[in-house]
Amino acid sequence: MAEPIYNEDSIKSLDWQEHIRRRPGMYIGKLGDGSAQDDGIYVLLKEILDNSIDEFMMGAGKTIDISLHEHKVIVRDYGRGIPLGKVIDCVSKMNTGGKYDSNAFQKSVGMNGVGTKAVNALSSIFVVQSYRDGKTKKVEFSKGLVTLEHPEIETTQRNGTSITFHPDETIFRNYHYIADFVESMIWNYVFLNTGLTINFNNQKYFSERGLYDLLSRQNKPEEIRYPIIHLKGHDIEVAMTHGQQYGEDYHSFVNGQYTTQGGTHQAAFREAVVKTIREYYNKDYDASDIRASIIAAVAIRVQEPVFESQTKTKLGSERIAPEGQTVRTFVNDFLKKELDDYLHKHKEVADAIEARIKQSERERKDIAGIKKLANDRAKKASLHNKKLRDCKAHFNTSHERRYETTLFITEGDSASGSITKSRDVETQAVFSLKGKPLNCYELTKKVVYENEEFNLLQHALNIEDGLEGLHYNNIVIATDADVDGMHIRLLMMTFFLQFFPDLVKAGHVYILQTPLFRVRNKKETIYCYSDEERRNAISKLGGKPEITRFKGLGEISPDEFGLFIGKDIRLDPVILKEQTIKSLLEYYMGKNTPDRQQHIIRNLRIEKDEVEQVEKEAEDLDVA
Known part of the structure; x- marks a missing residue:
């Protein structure tokens, strides 16, 4: 076989927009379809908003308007406006922007002059309009290229910048925005920027007390052990309490950026809390007991932050400023003084914290014996674990496809077999349940170690000691679309929410969404996920197509299953809204409450025979 030719003609130089479109992951992380809160379409919105937030931080513009309808996004701020002569350069020339001048943007998020250009290149429609000192300039782009440059004209509009974009459907396949994810992003922006108002689809978002409001909004009074501690200093803000839940719950931010994967500042906070509390009580409490059930938010501002990727989800900076003190020392010194002072002034809070620590200590010692036995069994089982078909890549590594790593939790051998044969062995793993798992509502974490299935699942996910070692970015509950499948789905969600x-x-x-129907004729096959899609498929194919109703995942052949868990996979995210976990689980998984009985009665429906209904609709369409 001849060696490939490598000469001067082999060297290619791509235009900036072409490089972004060919390698979008370098700029916005994973693409996705909008079903995950870190999918690319949300990163596009965030990149535009970051510029508006930076204007607010510089004292220019206290309001941002966001309009989102289907695929069209409009962001209008009231800052200084892009200098009119540089409108095109600022959105289409790489490494161009005002943030290289550290006097203009001391502690900005977008330091690299890349974000807006990435949005431009990855949008089928991108329109930028700057309003500045009574004049305005508007330019239209498509996929990073100018399609129409409007002349500069006079305006009565307030200073600022308006950007409209449509994410390109050839790159973001079958995407959709989920309003809950956008709303969560907006809340974080206003919590971190007190005095800022964001109007999203005509709804107002505003915060007076910053991170205090963040924790109080997400945790009801009955869910926390003591009033929220709120501490503010120069370039640092902290809010913390302890709850009733298992695990640790952190929200960490750098220069207004939500660092979902933490980083040096979050690690410094976890360390500083332990050190400060040990010194206050003068007792060598175990670190895990101090941090058990902690709920905290920490925000710092850093000059020239170093993130581990362009998506800025994890801080890598070791120092506050290039020549400044370390992040670790900065956070530790702040908590050592401010948290210690707070505990001395609020003895009732100090007593509540110590009571929570002692409770965690008792619980840890209570399950220590069975935990050791269970872990020993899990280690032996992991060598030949029949429940888990693992993949090669893991989320807690530097693998280039780490964000794609997925664990499918399936019911029964037949469904597991279909997924196992059709999966991508590089990034997709399968965990098989033997039947209906235990309803663990109101049970203690001891059951996680006593129940072999729960313990093996915990070890497969690698979450016993927190999310830092999580093996898979996506945990997908894949059950049949019938009553039993729905029940298993609820039981698994109860397990995750409880522990x-x-x-x-x-x-x-x-x-996981899987098709309910297959509609086909000799030329084409269409898979349908709803009755509406089935009717549309029958209408499209005409005649009397063959209609198959899938009763369970095991009925779907491996070849077909590969179509549903590949690039066109449909996932519904499990979104936890403002309702407390305790009340949520009590309603759905507790004893048969009158409220739930009434809900069932009100929503009871009697369906016509499915097969007869399908055939009748097909005949009606054929006649028409």
Whole structure:
């Protein structure tokens, strides 16, 4: 076989927009379809908003308007406006922007002059309009290329910048925005920027107390052990309490950026809390007991932050400024003084914290024996674990496809077999349940170690000691679309919410959608996920197509299953809204409450025979 030719003609130089479109992952992380809160379409919105936030931080513009309808996004701020002569350069020339001048943007998020250009290149429509000192300039782009440059004209509009974009459907396949994810992003922006108002689809978002409001909004009074501690200093803000849940729950931010994967500042906070509390009580409490059930938010501002990727989800900076003190020392010194002072002034809070620590200590010692036995069994089982068909890549590594790593939790051998044969062995793993798992509502974490299936699942996910070692970015519950499948789905969600709520809050848990019907003729096959899609397929194919109703995942052949878990996979994220976990689980998984009985009665429906209904609709369409 001849060696490939490598000469001067082999060297290619791509235009900036072409490089972004060919390698979007370098700029916005994973693409996705909008079903995950870190999918690319949300990163596009965030990149535009970051510029508006930076204007607010510089004292220019206290309001941002966002309009989102289907695929069209409009962001209008009231800052200084892009200098009119540089409108095209600022959105289409790489490494161009005002943030290289450290006097203009001391502690900005977008330091690299890349974000807006990435949005431009990855949008089928991108329109930028700057309003500045009574004049305005508007330019239209498509896929990073100018399509129409409007002349500069006079205006009565307030200073600022308006950007409209449509993410390109050839890159973001079958995408859709989920309003809950956008709303969560907006809340974080206003919590971190007190005095800022964001109007999203005509709804107002505003915060007066910053991170205090963040924790109080997400945790009801009955869910926390003591009033929220709120501490503010120069370039640092902290809010913390302890809750009733298992695990640790953190929200960390750098220069207004939500660092979902933490980083040096979050690690410094976890270390500083332990050190400060040990010194206050003068007792060598175990670190895990101090941090058990902690709920905290920490925000710092750093000059020239170093993130581990362009998506800025993890801080890598070791120092506050290029020549400044370390992040670790900065956070530790702040908590050592401010948290210690707070505890001395609020003895009732100090007593509540110590009571929570002692409770965690008792619980840890209570399950220590069975935990050791269970872990020993899990280690032996992991060598030949029949429940887990693992993949090669893991989320807690530097693998280039780490964000694609997925664990399918299936019911029964037949469904597991179909997924196992059709999966991508590089990034997709399968965990098989033997039947209906235990309803663990109101049970203690001891059951996780006593129940072999739960213990093996915990070890497969690698979440016993927190999310830092999580093996899979996506945990997908894949059950049949019938009553039993729905029940198993509820039982698994109960397991995660009861013992690992931070897994759900961080957006890692999903429900797999699989087709209910296959409609086909000799020329074409269409898979349908709803009655509406089935009717549309029958209408499209005409005649009397063959219609198959899938009763369970095991009925779908491996070849077909590969179509549903590949690039066109449909996932429904499990989103935890403002309702408390305790009340949520009590309603759905507790004893048969009158409220739930009434809900069932009100929503009871009697369906016509499915097969007869399908055939009748097909005949009606054929006649028409």
